[in-house]
Amino acid sequence: MRNNVFDLSGKNAVITGGSRGLGKSFAESLARAGANIIIVDVVRNEQTEKEIRDYGVSCETIPFDLADFDHYAELVDTVISKYKKIDILINNAGIQRRHPSVDFPKADWDLVQAINQNAVFFMCQAFGRHMIENGYGKIVNIASLLSFQGGFTIPAYTAAKSAVMGFSKSLSNEWASKGVNVNCIAPGYIATEMNTALMNDEVRNRQIMDRIPAGRWGNPQDLGGAAVFLASSASDYINGHAIVVDGGWMGR
Ligand code: NDP
Numbered sequence: 085m086r087n088n089v090f091d092l093s094g095k096n097a098v099i100t101g102g103s104r105g106l107g108k109s110f111a112e113s114l115a116r117a118g119a120n121i122i123i124v125d126v127v128r129n130e131q132t133e134k135e136i137r138d139y140g141v142s143c144e145t146i147p148f149d150l151a152d153f154d155h156y157a158e159l160v161d162t163v164i165s166k167y168k169k170i171d172i173l174i175n176n177a178g179i180q181r182r183h184p185s186v187d188f189p190k191a192d193w194d195l196v197q198a199i200n201q202n203a204v205f206f207m208c209q210a211f212g213r214h215m216i217e218n219g220y221g222k223i224v225n226i227a228s229l230l231s232f233q234g235g236f237t238i239p240a241y242t243a244a245k246s247a248v249m250g251f252s253k254s255l256s257n258e259w260a261s262k263g264v265n266v267n268c269i270a271p272g273y274i275a276t277e278m279n280t281a282l283m284n285d286e287v288r289n290r291q292i293m294d295r296i297p298a299g300r301w302g303n304p305q306d307l308g309g310a311a312v313f314l315a316s317s318a319s320d321y322i323n324g325h326a327i328v329v330d331g332g333w334m335g336r
Pocket of ligand 1 (some may be wrong): 099101102103104106107124125148175176177178199213227228229270271274275276277279280
């Protein structure tokens with residue numbers, strides 16, 4: 085297709101938590117559109133790398149714990165010295181901790197904020213600086229329905245995901261005029277390891293399914309189109325937005 089606004093050929097994309105789950109699916113979707121993939125994850129997954137290279141792009145993993153805030157600058161230097169420019173950043177890595185709010189342990193609260201909120205902001209800052217210098221960048225932060233709603237027994241996750249949607253707008257206000265788009269994807273209920281407990285809970289699983297107009301849990305692949313859209317020039321005039329991909333949950 086000529087003048088394909090979704091084409092990502094020659095673009096370099098950093099994806100956190102890209103070894104498995106939604107992150108892997110984002111990596112595959114961007115690779116299919118032509119982007120080279122740099123996965124930032126705790127552990128390297130060679131099978132994922134191979135599957136992504138099969139799309140004819142490069143793919144490597146930089147093993148890195150996003151809780152290691154003191155080394156973000158080093159991470160950026162490592163990536164830039166090899167790739168020269170980073171065009172796309174998808175802040176996908178996230179964790180979940182479930183406890184009734186009256187018993188929510190401080191350690192779990194802090195851990196969820198560290199990975200789901202602080203890491204997202206400081207990765208935006210670290211790579212955003214570079215993108216501003218280049219006058220070009222697409223940042224996609226993975227929010228959640230819990231950026232809009234409260235949920236049950238997940239107050240730390242809800243706080244963090246609400247923050248991500250909020251500060252994505254703040255960054256967008258500062259960076260839109262500098263050629264850097266900051267947006268979010270808010271996935272609905274997607275069948276990944278993170279939701280195993282929920283899917284195995286017969287009552288909650290039924291309640292969730294009953295509310296999804298599409299009548300099914302989402303698959304990681306359901307999010308690929310939104311990711312390519314926000315990573316491509318098709319979304320050049322979209323700033324500070326959150327695309328909800330939820331089979332209709334929010335409209336119910
Ligand atoms: P998974 O648990 O399946 O995968 C999370 C990925 O993040 C893993 O690769 C994991 O690495 C990585 N990760 C976790 N902690 C760190 C860390 N400290 N440093 C580097 N990488 C880390 O989650 P999902 O794929 O389901 O979720 C991906 C994102 O989407 C999350 O932000 C989540 O909150 C969000 N989301 C998911 C929904 C869903 O229904 N699944 C709904 C709404 C939002 P490792 O393999 O080492 O654990």
